[in-house]
Amino acid sequence: MMLVRGSEPVPKHGKLPPMTELHPALQSAYDTVLSRNGGEAEFHQAVHEVLESLNPVVRRHPQYADRAILERICEPERQIIFRVPWSDDRGRIHINRAFRVEFNSALGPYKGGLRFHPSVYLGIIKFLGFEQTFKNALTGLPIGGGKGGSDFDPKGRSDGEVMRFCQSLMTELYRHIGEYTDVPAGDIGVGGREIGYLFGQYKRITNRYESGVLTGKGIGWGGSLVRTEATGYGLVYFLQQMLGTKKASLDGRRVVVSGSGNVAVHAIEKAQELGATVLACSDSAGYVVDHKGIDLALLREIKVAKRGRIAEYAARRGADAEYVPGGSIWNVPCEVALPCATQNELTEADAAALIQSGVIAVAEGANMPCTPDAIRAFQSAGVLYAPGKAANAGGVATSALEMQQNAGRDSWSFDYTDKRLGEIMVAVHERCAAAAADYGQPGNYAMGANISGFVHVADAMMAQGLI
Numbered sequence: 157m158m159l160v161r162g163s164e165p166v167p168k169h170g171k172l173p174p175m176t177e178l179h180p181a182l183q184s185a186y187d188t189v190l191s192r193n194g195g196e197a198e199f200h201q202a203v204h205e206v207l208e209s210l211n212p213v214v215r216r217h218p219q220y221a222d223r224a225i226l227e228r229i230c231e232p233e234r235q236i237i238f239r240v241p242w243s244d245d246r247g248r249i250h251i252n253r254a255f256r257v258e259f260n261s262a263l264g265p266y267k268g269g270l271r272f273h274p275s276v277y278l279g280i281i282k283f284l285g286f287e288q289t290f291k292n293a294l295t296g297l298p299i300g301g302g303k304g305g306s307d308f309d310p311k312g313r314s315d316g317e318v319m320r321f322c323q324s325l326m327t328e329l330y331r332h333i334g335e336y337t338d339v340p341a342g343d344i345g346v347g348g349r350e351i352g353y354l355f356g357q358y359k360r361i362t363n364r365y366e367s368g369v370l371t372g373k374g375i376g377w378g379g380s381l382v383r384t385e386a387t388g389y390g391l392v393y394f395l396q397q398m399l400g401t402k403k404a405s406l407d408g409r410r411v412v413v414s415g416s417g418n419v420a421v422h423a424i425e426k427a428q429e430l431g432a433t434v435l436a437c438s439d440s441a442g443y444v445v446d447h448k449g450i451d452l453a454l455l456r457e458i459k460v461a462k463r464g465r466i467a468e469y470a471a472r473r474g475a476d477a478e479y480v481p482g483g484s485i486w487n488v489p490c491e492v493a494l495p496c497a498t499q500n501e502l503t504e505a506d507a508a509a510l511i512q513s514g515v516i517a518v519a520e521g522a523n524m525p526c527t528p529d530a531i532r533a534f535q536s537a538g539v540l541y542a543p544g545k546a547a548n549a550g551g552v553a554t555s556a557l558e559m560q561q562n563a564g565r566d567s568w569s570f571d572y573t574d575k576r577l578g579e580i581m582v583a584v585h586e587r588c589a590a591a592a593a594d595y596g597q598p599g600n601y602a603m604g605a606n607i608s609g610f611v612h613v614a615d616a617m618m619a620q621g622l623i
């Protein structure tokens with residue numbers, strides 16, 4: 157089987173994750189989500205995971221069992237769907253579909269990335285927007301939750317084609333966003349190149365240099381140092397905190413990282429800096445194992461600079477590395493696993509293989525990469541497990557720092573911004589740990605993240621009235 161099974165492990169129209177019994181108010185909210193959002197399995201999965209954690213919260217604090225909170229928090233404030241027509245280099249016309257789900261603005265302007273990938277449909281964007289709402293709350297910064305994207309596939313497209321697509325998309329999106337309204341950024345398939353084209357078109361249409369409307373901008377024109385590195389670095393900072401609770405560190409550890417995009421590359425960089433050996437990484441076609449440790453410069457040249465395939469890495473590295481087309485990267489024995497590719501890429505069988513090989517910690521760089529069964533397996537085996545909404549929050553947190561710099565017409569040094577990122581990740585870890593301990597489940601970061609994020613957003617919603 158291929159590394160990333162896209163939506164295969166939780167089929168779009170297929171079976172739902174097994175449920176633990178929910179408090180009647182939570183069950184009622186979940187039933188409403190199921191009936192209103194038919195066929196959106198990833199969204200159902202994300203909602204169920206949060207509601208499951210809230211059982212003890214609604215028992216202790218009945219005010220949260222109110223439909224006015226539970227149903228509203230699961231229903232996006234606004235969902236925008238539009239067509240994106242564009243022409244390729246040969247003059248052929250293509251029509252893609254794009255989405256922006258403005259999920260929750262209780263804490264600040266909607267904030268969350270844009271994803272360009274053929275698997276994108278409304279259910280994926282809703283799950284990401286829902287997760288984003290709690291993740292953003294966990295950062296402690298004033299940002300609401302949103303997400304967007306398109307089923308456009310940038311693979312194999314020329315720069316000109318990507319530019320025309322981005323310009324066409326922004327020609328509709330511009331009317332919905334703004335630095336006080338909704339601030340998109342990158343995600344899968346959307347990096348510095350795409351943000352540049354999107355920003356240029358926004359500026360042209362509005363005739364305003366509104367730096368704070370998008371984050372992930374280039375350093376020379378409003379971007380923040382550390383934003384590119386932030387998700388991967390932040391993931392490793394969170395991991396350090398988590399290992400620290402067991403008096404363990406990354407030094408000398410064998411690490412496996414899935415993916416080879418923005419998050420994966422910077423997680424590899426930081427893990428290596430802290431003394432770990434990263435043995436394997438992947439793309440959607442397969443994975444490489446490098447017994448001497450991944451050569452980051454070579455990986456960057458192939459995957460970042462040339463937008464190539466990871467198979468080339470093994471070909472160029474020679475006898476030390478092997479390429480495995482398809483297959484599961486989680487069969488590579490390691491002590492630390494960092495899934496950094498996409499949702500549902502690590503199944504129960506993968507978790508069993510990792511536990512068998514002696515994994516001690518799993519931290520999610522991607523959003524929802526572990527299936528619910530895999531998470532349960534890690535937790536019952538005593539493996540430290542960090543959910544994406546906490547562990548990968550460094551990306552959006554540094555986007556918020558970019559917005560701060562834009563608002564102050566300022567730009568901060570790399571070291572200062574990295575220090576802020578580090579402090580934020582320590583605080584995210586503390587919030588999760590404290591909430592988990594408060595509800596009698598010390599070390600259950602999934603529960604802690606869901607509870608802390610929920611309470612913060614729900615309290616703000618209640619204070620702002622029924623809107």
Ligand code: NDP
Nearest residue numbers: 160344345387415416417418419439440497498522523551
């Ligand atoms: P990139 O596009 O830079 O890289 C994605 C990587 O994952 C690539 O190696 C890609 O392989 C692989 N991949 C993506 N989707 C699939 C799929 N459906 N099947 C197989 N392989 C896939 O994205 P990012 O690194 O930015 O994002 C990775 C994850 O991290 C996502 O879940 C994203 O939501 C999450 N995230 C990203 C943040 C950011 O700041 N960028 C912030 C927080 C979370 P290939 O090269 O073959 O396409």
